[in-house]
Amino acid sequence: MKRLAIHLLLLLPVLFLAFKVLVLEDVTEPVKYIYTVTGVSATVILYFSICISMIREKINLMKFRRAVGLYGFFYAFLHLINFAIFDAQLDFEFIAKETIDKPFIYLGMLAFFILLFMTITSIKSLYKKYNTYHRFVYLALILITVHFLMAQKTISVENFCYIGIILVVGYYKLLQKIVQNNKI
Amino acid sequence: MNIIKKPSWLISENEVTPQELFDNRRTFLKLGAASLITGGSIVEALAKDNIPVANLQYIKDKNPNNLKLNTYDQISTYNNFYEFTTSKTGVKDLAHTLDTDNWKIEIDGLVEKPITIDVLDLVKKFQLEERIYRFRCVEGWSMVVPWNGFALKDLIKLANPLSSAKYVRFETKYDEEMFPDQRRGVFGSVDYPYVEGLRMDEAMNDLSFMAVGLYGSKLPKQNGAPIRLVLPWKYGFKSIKSISKITFVDKEPLNTWQKANAREYGFYANVNPNVDHPRWSQKRERVLGKFFKQKTLMFNGYEKEVAHLYKGMDLRKFI
Numbered sequence: 376m377k378r379l380a381i382h383l384l385l386l387l388p389v390l391f392l393a394f395k396v397l398v399l400e401d402v403t404e405p406v407k408y409i410y411t412v413t414g415v416s417a418t419v420i421l422y423f424s425i426c427i428s429m430i431r432e433k434i435n436l437m438k439f440r441r442a443v444g445l446y447g448f449f450y451a452f453l454h455l456i457n458f459a460i461f462d463a464q465l466d467f468e469f470i471a472k473e474t475i476d477k478p479f480i481y482l483g484m485l486a487f488f489i490l491l492f493m494t495i496t497s498i499k500s501l502y503k504k505y506n507t508y509h510r511f512v513y514l515a516l517i518l519i520t521v522h523f524l525m526a527q528k529t530i531s532v533e534n535f536c537y538i539g540i541i542l543v544v545g546y547y548k549l550l551q552k553i554v555q556n557n558k559i
Numbered sequence: 560m561n562i563i564k565k566p567s568w569l570i571s572e573n574e575v576t577p578q579e580l581f582d583n584r585r586t587f588l589k590l591g592a593a594s595l596i597t598g599g600s601i602v603e604a605l606a607k608d609n610i611p612v613a614n615l616q617y618i619k620d621k622n623p624n625n626l627k628l629n630t631y632d633q634i635s636t637y638n639n640f641y642e643f644t645t646s647k648t649g650v651k652d653l654a655h656t657l658d659t660d661n662w663k664i665e666i667d668g669l670v671e672k673p674i675t676i677d678v679l680d681l682v683k684k685f686q687l688e689e690r691i692y693r694f695r696c697v698e699g700w701s702m703v704v705p706w707n708g709f710a711l712k713d714l715i716k717l718a719n720p721l722s723s724a725k726y727v728r729f730e731t732k733y734d735e736e737m738f739p740d741q742r743r744g745v746f747g748s749v750d751y752p753y754v755e756g757l758r759m760d761e762a763m764n765d766l767s768f769m770a771v772g773l774y775g776s777k778l779p780k781q782n783g784a785p786i787r788l789v790l791p792w793k794y795g796f797k798s799i800k801s802i803s804k805i806t807f808v809d810k811e812p813l814n815t816w817q818k819a820n821a822r823e824y825g826f827y828a829n830v831n832p833n834v835d836h837p838r839w840s841q842k843r844e845r846v847l848g849k850f851f852k853q854k855t856l857m858f859n860g861y862e863k864e865v866a867h868l869y870k871g872m873d874l875r876k877f878i
Binding site for chain 2: 473477
């Protein structure tokens, strides 16, 4: 039951997006809209994924942590596909040039490759070997946040909220680490 | 036998146009022209959207380039109007606080005689016309809009600037009651009042336009009622909305976006596919309502009309 609810919740953004773009067709700027929905979904889900270990004493979702992370990757993948197909129209020369040229894009790409690496190494046999490298998710989150802020024309109050969340989560994680180290 | 043979040109009495109708033939022609105004593309759009009754009288744009208009709905629900919100789809629901009644425009600075005039009285002085223009936002989206209004140069001639006036400075109304983001002070999205400017020769160019209407009816509030600037060869942010002040000056005005980030936005902001925004490409654009992009044209397709204004200028430097 809990499993079903979590999967449905995580699928909701893509179902909503498909409904808006393909059924209602009432989106004025579809490409931009797909960027926003997939980007925000990936960001929120990935932030949530790193909080799972923090809240496990209250709500234990540890066995869903991999699934949550994979959904995060799924939305990041849709985001990239939108860039390649609709935005760049599969003009690979353009994609390469833009990626090298614009920090806004290469930061996002770098974050995507971190997530891709984590996705591949999340299968059991590889996870044993590579799980320490999964800490790169924090780097990915920082890159994603910078990428997100750079996409805005101006930084508004909502954007500062994201920075606030990073700082709070980062601080909490750091405290957790210090407490853990002192116990041993 | 006396057979009266009618000449071929003779027509019977009942086929002759009565004198009074003949005398009124020009009025009739005008009626025909009026019905033409609401013909073609506009009727098509009227059928699709809930466009308010097209009640402005204007000279129709023949649309020689056959630009395909965006719908009234697209144009009036996707707006950058930071005085309300940075959400483009959110402006429409907030814009009702903009009160266009008794809207005064101050025209001052280096002019023969500064004036303050009600926007309705100002508009009465001009024959309105339609301009179907491409509109390209610096963010990478674009649309085609049928504006109604008059040429900026006609307003400038009326204002009678001194020869020392080299630039025109425009200001959006500052009223915290009307514009929620102006109340936020340092937390506002940009500095207010919003300021834009033009070099005098740019302002006198035939393309520079003061819009008071859209699709034949008065401007929706979210599109910058009651009066706004439209500069089709420049990025959209130059086309300042809800103008309350026009000042003739001798120095280049510091426009809002240049003030906010001079590395990314300059005074000129000419549409140029060869000069990228530091963060994103300007080579292509997303036309509202379409999935695939199209190439952005030099000066947004108005090269013939405006390129001479920037002859000899390094367009990478003067962004």
